[in-house]
Amino acid sequence: MASLLNRPLALACGASLSNRIAKAALTEGLADPATNQSTERHCRLYRRWSEGGAGLLITGNVQVDRRFLERPGNVAIDHNEGIAALRRYALAGTCAGNHLWMQLNHPGRQTPAHVHQAPLAPSAVPVELPGFGRPVAMSGEDILDVIGRFAQAASVARETGFTGVQIHAAHGYLLSQFLNPRANRREDEWGGTLDNRARALLETVRAVRRAVGADFPVAVKLNSSDFQQGGFSTAESLQVVQWLEQEGVDLLEISGGNYEQPRMVVAARVPLKESTRRREAYFLEQAAGIRAACRIPLMVTGGFRTLAAMESALAADEVDVIGLGRPLLVEPDAPRRLLAGVTHALPSPELTLQLEDGAGELDEQERAAAKMWSIQGWFAVQMLRMGDGLDPDPSLSVLHAFRQYQANEHQAAQERNRSGATNGAKVL
Ligand SMILES: Cc1cc2nc3c(=O)[nH]c(=O)nc-3n(C[C@H](O)[C@H](O)[C@H](O)COP(=O)(O)O)c2cc1C
Known part of the structure; x- marks a missing residue:
């Protein structure tokens, strides 16, 4: 019997996904850092994933304001031209007839200090980690500007051949900061009650829908919880998804955590309940509540590694779409093999990767950075490799990858600074 993974999924906007596997957003860092335009490296990487x-x-998160990036090599859509490059990217990423949705984001206070020392955020509450600047509380006008930017970027996505958009409201970025009472201390209509904290997200969804029309997929990636005392809670997520349903969102992706509490990538390393271990995907329990609260088709990302667990989640109607991230950085063709039933398990390098003994050479500052970023860097380097037309290298040393990643980020930051890119103009 053909796997449930092969079933198409019809979305409310009228579009249809040909199967139930989605590659989740993975920041590429492959844009030209002087212009934040996409490059041929995106085309190579996405052609491979499409096939x-x-x-x-x-896509990895695309920024709506060039001044505030998640990292220097992000693509940004901010009146910075690059339309022809985006068309080539979209063409390559849809070459096998799949959907390609652009993830739209503003990092807010999670903008690294080497990108901007004083990023805009809901309130002047810094990230409690080294490497981030002191955020400046947004004015009402700044908030309306950002909402306008999401809409503008969404219409560019449609115009250039992307077949949908996903609004990033998870992982502690700007829209997730608005939802989080620890980061959002505002006393105006954008803060305080959940209605007010959700306003930035809901207004963004409305503006994006107006920009792209009724027949274009609009998705949202939302935290099921921030997993922090006093943060956005599971109970609150259940209310927000009902509001998102009223807005006609086509697909809801469930994740969790932020930079201070990076559950989206470390959950598999923290002690898990036996039932979670068996079902692999670590946000399935939260997804069950969300499933009961709304009828938006659900994608769950984080931890899925075996065909059996994917089939079981689909068969039990717990999810509609299986999100895969890290496995596709080492096996970009894994979906085809899962769909054909010839692959039953995907790799989980994150469980075994370790900084080697050579890490002793790192100075104190580098060691602190390596603690946070070396595993992420290992995955990022696999993307750089595929962008250069190489195969991923599962045997890559973590230390070597970390050094390559650091050098790449450093060079991109320097190119960005030389280009004077921080002076982005407002769109409104
Ligand atoms: C290298 C890397 C980059 C990521 N970039 C993004 C991103 O741009 N946007 C996003 O929503 N999530 C991002 N994530 C999180 C993934 O989409 C996903 O939620 C996470 O990897 C868990 O799924 P997995 O267990 O299948 O890897 C990233 C994760 C990794 C490892």
Whole structure:
């Protein structure tokens, strides 16, 4: 019997996904840092993923304001031209007939200090980690500007051949900061009650929908919880998804955590309940509550590694779409093999990767950075490799990858600074 993974999924906007596997957003860092335009490296990487068989590819986060990036090599859509490059990117990423949705983001206070020392955020509450600047509380006008930017970027996505957009409201970035009472201390209509904290997200969804029309997929990635005392809670997420349903969102992706509490990537390393271990995907329990609260088709990302666990989640109607991230950085064609039933398990390098003994050479500052970023860097380097037309290298040393990642980020930051890119103009 053909796997449930092969079933198409019809979305409310009228579009249809050809199967139930989605490549989740993975920040590429492959843009030209002087212009934040996409490059041929995106085309190579996404052609490979398109041929890999997933019905849906979601791009790494694309920024709506060039002044505030998640990292220097982000693509940004901010009146910075690059339309022809985006068209080539979209063409390559849809070459096998799959959907390709652009993830739209503003990092807010999670903008690294080497990108901007004083990023805009809901309130002047810094990230409690080294490497981030002191955020400046947004004015009402700044908030309306950002909402306008999401809409503008969404219409560029449609115009250039991307087949949908995903609004990033998870992982502690700007829209997730608005939802989080620890980061959002505002006393105006954008802070305080949940209605007010959700306003930035809901207004963004409305503006994006107006910009792209009724027949274009609009998705949202939302935390099921920030997993922090006093943060955005599971109970609150249940209310927000009902509001998102009223807005006609086509697909809801469930994740969790932020930079201070990076559950989206470390959950598999923290002690898990036996039932979670068996079901692999670590946000499935939260997804069950969300499933009961709304009828938006659900994608759950984080931890799925075996065909059996994916089939079981689909068969039990717990999810509609299986999100895959890290496995597709080492096996970009895994979806095709899962769909054909010839692969039953995907790799989980994150469980075994360790900084080697050579890490002793790192100075104190480098060691602190390596603690936070070396595993992420290892995955990032696999993307750089595929962008250069190489195969991923599962045997890559963590230390070597970390050094390559640091050098890449440093060079991109320097190119960005030389280009004077921080003076982005407002769109409104
Ligand atoms: C290298 C890397 C980059 C990521 N970039 C993004 C991103 O741009 N946007 C996003 O929503 N999530 C991002 N994530 C999180 C993934 O989408 C996903 O939620 C996470 O990897 C868990 O799924 P997995 O267990 O299948 O890897 C990233 C994760 C990794 C490892």
